[in-house]
Amino acid sequence: MTRRYWNINLEEMMEAGVHLGHVAKKWNPRMSPYISTKRKGIHITNLTRTARFLSEACDLVFDAASKRKHFLIVGTKKKAADSVARAAIRARCHYVNKKWLGGMLTNWSTTETRLHKFRDLRMEQKAGRLACLPKRDAAVLKRQLFHLQTYLGGIKYMTRLPDIVIIVHQQEEYKALRECITLGIPTICLIDTNCDPDLADLSIPANDDARTSVRLILSKLVFAICEGRSSSIRNP
Numbered sequence: 001m002t003r004r005y006w007n008i009n010l011e012e013m014m015e016a017g018v019h020l021g022h023v024a025k026k027w028n029p030r031m032s033p034y035i036s037t038k039r040k041g042i043h044i045t046n047l048t049r050t051a052r053f054l055s056e057a058c059d060l061v062f063d064a065a066s067k068r069k070h071f072l073i074v075g076t077k078k079k080a081a082d083s084v085a086r087a088a089i090r091a092r093c094h095y096v097n098k099k100w101l102g103g104m105l106t107n108w109s110t111t112e113t114r115l116h117k118f119r120d121l122r123m124e125q126k127a128g129r130l131a132c133l134p135k136r137d138a139a140v141l142k143r144q145l146f147h148l149q150t151y152l153g154g155i156k157y158m159t160r161l162p163d164i165v166i167i168v169h170q171q172e173e174y175k176a177l178r179e180c181i182t183l184g185i186p187t188i189c190l191i192d193t194n195c196d197p198d199l200a201d202l203s204i205p206a207n208d209d210a211r212t213s214v215r216l217i218l219s220k221l222v223f224a225i226c227e228g229r230s231s232s233i234r235n236p
Contacts, residue, residue, distance in 0.1 A: 006058045006220055008051045016212040019045045021193030031193050034205035043193040045205045053204045054217065057188050058224035060202060064164055065228025072155070073218070074176045075168030076100060080214045084168060087218040088154060091225040094162060095154035096176070105179040108161060111152075118148040118156060161185065166221060169208045170195040190217060 013019065021027070021035065021043035036046040061071070071093040075084035081097040088095035096104070104111050121141060124130055130138045165180050167173045167189040177199060180187045189200035190208040197203040207213035 004059060004062065004224075006055055006224060008054055008058075008220060010047050010051060013047050013050065013213075013216065016216040017210045018050060018206045018213045018216060019047050020207045020210065020213075021045050027193045028196055030196055030198060031191070031205070034191075034197065035193060045193065045207070050205045053202065054206075054220055057202050057204055058220055060188070061164065061166075061221055062224040062228040062231075065225045066231045068229075068232055069163035070094065070158070070160070071164050071166060071225060072096070072158070072162035073166045073168070074100065074173050075214070077169045077172045077209075079209065079211050080168045083211060083215045083218055085154065087215075087222045091222040092229070093166075093222075093225065094158045096151075097154060098150050100173060100176045101151055102175060103179070104155075104176070105161060105185070106182055111155075114148065114152060115156065115158070118145070118152055121145040121148065122156075164188065166218075167200065168214055168218070170199065188221070190214070 024038050024041050024043050027035070027043055031043075034046055034049050035043045037044045064071070071091070073084050073088045073093050073095040075081065075097055076099055084095050084097040087093075121144060124141070125145060130141055133141070161183065162185060165176070165185055165187050167177055167187055170177060170189050170191055171194070177187060177189065181199070186202075187200045188202045188204065190206045191197050191200070191203045192206070192208045197205070204217060206217050
């Protein structure tokens with residue numbers, strides 16, 4: 001039972017295409033409890049259940065944010081990348097929206113080393129020291145900086161493992177999900193009709209391909225995170 005009102009509107013979800021699943025022949029049978037019908041060969045997600053699980057997810061992230069927990073949002077699919085970055089920045093969360101580098105969490109010591117290198121190079125660039133180097137040396141370091149910015153830019157301020165990971169596309173981000181499972185990090189995952197609802201700790205049945213659907217789901221979660229952060233300031 002949700003403890004707060006998150007303004008989750010079935011009509012709004014319909015307009016965003018949250019209910020539109022995959023072609024029926026590509027479905028995962030474990031998704032049957034979350035599918036209401038089939039229309040023109042496409043499975044239709046039961047939005048009443050989506051609203052329920054989205055409300056539970058909002059409750060969860062609100063409580064976590066009020067306790068100053070750290071979030072990581074993962075969504076590297078091209079259609080979701082911009083929405084993931086904007087949502088994460090708004091909620092002051094870490095994010096990965098370009099490519100998941102294997103071992104990013106399970107091999108955290110290596111990731112920390114890369115992040116230290118990234119921060120050092122950024123400081124060198126800001127101080128103008130790269131411009132003082134020979135052209136060939138400067139070019140090598142600039143390429144390294146570009147690579148690190150592309151893949152680690154969203155986690156540049158991350159100093160430890162996240163408390164909760166929000167995953168936008170289960171199949172695309174399967175490596176990230178497996179790392180979270182290995183480490184016991186709680187996950188919230190958008191699941192389309194071709195996904196396995198049992199892999200995440202909290203699954204939200206929703207269209208994970210449409211920009212409008214991803215944007216809407218993330219907006220609700222981000223609002224709950226921001227509200228949780230605000231409550232922690234009001235009630236330290």
